[in-house]
Amino acid sequence: MLFSITNPFVFTVFGASGDLAKLKIFPTLYELMLQNRFPKEFYIVGFSRTKLTQSAFRKIFKESVEKKFGKDVNTKVLNALIKHVYYFSGQYTQIEDFIAFRLFLEKTTKKRKIEHIAYFSVPPVVFKDIVRNLGETRRSKKDDIRLIIEKPFGEDKKSAEELYHFVSQYFTEKQVYLLDHYLGKTSVQSILHLRRSNRILSHMLHGSEIANIQITAFEDIGVGDRIGYFEQVGTVRDMIQSHLLQILALITMNIPNHLDAESVQREKHAVLSAIDCPCDSENIVLGQYKHYSDKKGVSKTTRTETFAAVRLFLDQEDWYKVPIYLRTGKKLHEKHTYVVVELKKFPFQPKHEEPNRLIIELQPDERIHITLVNLHEDVQQQQEITTTDSIACSIEGCLPDHGTLLLEVIKGERLHFLSFHEIISAWNVVDQITSLSQKNKLRLHRYEHGSMGPKAQHTLPKKDGFSWYDIH
Ligand code: BG6
Numbered sequence: 001m002l003f004s005i006t007n008p009f010v011f012t013v014f015g016a017s018g019d020l021a022k023l024k025i026f027p028t029l030y031e032l033m034l035q036n037r038f039p040k041e042f043y044i045v046g047f048s049r050t051k052l053t054q055s056a057f058r059k060i061f062k063e064s065v066e067k068k069f070g071k072d073v074n075t076k077v078l079n080a081l082i083k084h085v086y087y088f089s090g091q092y093t094q095i096e097d098f099i100a101f102r103l104f105l106e107k108t109t110k111k112r113k114i115e116h117i118a119y120f121s122v123p124p125v126v127f128k129d130i131v132r133n134l135g136e137t138r139r140s141k142k143d144d145i146r147l148i149i150e151k152p153f154g155e156d157k158k159s160a161e162e163l164y165h166f167v168s169q170y171f172t173e174k175q176v177y178l179l180d181h182y183l184g185k186t187s188v189q190s191i192l193h194l195r196r197s198n199r200i201l202s203h204m205l206h207g208s209e210i211a212n213i214q215i216t217a218f219e220d221i222g223v224g225d226r227i228g229y230f231e232q233v234g235t236v237r238d239m240i241q242s243h244l245l246q247i248l249a250l251i252t253m254n255i256p257n258h259l260d261a262e263s264v265q266r267e268k269h270a271v272l273s274a275i276d277c278p279c280d281s282e283n284i285v286l287g288q289y290k291h292y293s294d295k296k297g298v299s300k301t302t303r304t305e306t307f308a309a310v311r312l313f314l315d316q317e318d319w320y321k322v323p324i325y326l327r328t329g330k331k332l333h334e335k336h337t338y339v340v341v342e343l344k345k346f347p348f349q350p351k352h353e354e355p356n357r358l359i360i361e362l363q364p365d366e367r368i369h370i371t372l373v374n375l376h377e378d379v380q381q382q383q384e385i386t387t388t389d390s391i392a393c394s395i396e397g398c399l400p401d402h403g404t405l406l407l408e409v410i411k412g413e414r415l416h417f418l419s420f421h422e423i424i425s426a427w428n429v430v431d432q433i434t435s436l437s438q439k440n441k442l443r444l445h446r447y448e449h450g451s452m453g454p455k456a457q458h459t460l461p462k463k464d465g466f467s468w469y470d471i472h
Helices: 019-034 054-072 075-082 095-108 124-136 157-168 186-197 199-204 224-252 261-272 401-411 420-438 455-462
Strands: 009-014 042-048 085-089 115-120 145-150 176-179 210-218 284-289 307-314 324-329 336-343 357-363 367-376 381-390 444-447
Touching: 009 019, 009 401, 019 054, 019 075, 019 401, 042 054, 042 095, 054 075, 054 085, 085 095, 095 124, 115 124, 115 401, 124 145, 124 157, 145 401, 157 420, 176 401, 186 199, 186 224, 186 357, 210 224, 224 261, 224 307, 224 324, 224 336, 224 420, 261 420, 284 420, 284 455, 307 420, 307 455, 324 455
Parallel strands: 009 042, 009 115, 042 085, 115 145, 145 176, 210 324, 284 444
Antiparallel strands: 210 336, 284 307, 307 324, 336 357, 357 367, 367 381
C-alpha cells in the first residue's frame, strides 16, 4: 500500500509562472496525484507577479504536465488535479498583497486551519521579501507553515548566515526545509540504504581500506536560458557546493544507528566540516567551454567556470591521506553521474593489476558494480569479474526527485533535507575555491563541446599516482 496523505493542505508555489515550476513542480504534483497520494481536500496555489486569471493559470499548469508526459498523460487524473489549482497575483515586496493573499487563502479554504507549504521557486533576490511578508501576515506563530527553499542557500558562507538569521526572525528551523534535489533521487538515497543494510559495504567503505574516491557529474547540456543565474554562480557554487559534497558525505559518513533526520544530518555534517581542501592551483582545475562568452548577457572577459575538478582530503583519522577527487562540468560528452571507490591493493600485488572498485552509478543508469580480479594460474591470465545490478527504484510508487521530497515535507519529515550546519560547512570549502578564482589565481582551461573537459583535470589524481576511472 502506498502512503497517502490524509490531512488537507495548501501548497503555494511562489514564482509559479517561472521555469522551475513548469518543468519540475507541476509535473511532480501530477505524478503524486496519479499515485493517489493526495487527500480529498487540498489546494495548489500559484503565486507570482504576472497578472493571470485562474483559468489562464490552470491552462499553463495543464500544458506543462502535457509537455512533460506527452501522450502518456492520464487526462482524467489531470482534470481532477486541475480542479484543486488556484492562482493569486501579487508583488513580493508588498505586504498589502500578502494580507490579501491570506484573505484569499481563508476564503478558498473556508477559514479552516490547514497546513500551508510554501515552495520558493524564485530567484534568491526575492527570498527575503517573501519570507518577511509571509511571516508578518501570519495569524499566529503557531500556524502550521513549512517553507521549502531550494539550493543555493546564499552565495557564500556570509550571505548564507545572514539569510539564515533573517529567516529565523520569522520562522523556526523546523519550519524550513532546505532542499537539494539530488537527495530526492532514489539512486542517491540508495547510497545510505545500501550502506546500512550491507555489512560487506561498510567494510569496503572504511578509510583504511581505500586508495581514493572519485565523484564525477558530467552534463551534456550547457547553461541554456539560465545564463543570468549561472554567470553569478559558476559550476563550483552550482554543482559542488551542494550536490557533489552531499554525495561525498553519504559515501564517507559514519552510519548512524537511527535513520532519522537529526542523526543523518549530524553525520553528514561531521564529514563536511572535516573537509580539508589544500585549495591552490595544484589542487583545483577550472575550465570554461569554448564560445561560452559568446552567449548573450555574458561579458567577453567572463571568468565564470563551467567545469571544475578538485582534490580534497578529510581531516579524520580513518581517512588520513585518502585523496578525494570531484569533477563536474557542462557541455561535456555525456550526462553521467557516478562514484568510484578504489580499494587499496595488497603490497604483493603487481603494479599492472587493477584494484578492486566499488562503483555506484547514479544517473542516467542506476547501478552498483563491485569489481573483483581472478587469476587463472594455468594460463597466467587475470580476469575481472563485475556485478552490475540495477539499484533503480522499479516498484510501484517510485517517484522522481522532487516527488519524494515534496511528499516528505507534506508528511512533516525531513530525512532527505539539509541542515543549516551542513550548508555552512560546504560554503567553507567552496569559499576557499571561489576566492582563489576571484583573485585570478587559477587558470581557466578552455575545452571543446562534447569533450571530456580540460586535460589538466588529469594532474589531480596523477599527483597521487592514480588516474580518473571513466565508465563508458
Ligand atoms: C541544478 C543545477 O541544481 O542541477 C543545474 O543548478 C544542473 O545547473 C542540475 O544542470 C543538474 O541536475 P540533474 O538532476 O539533471 O543532474
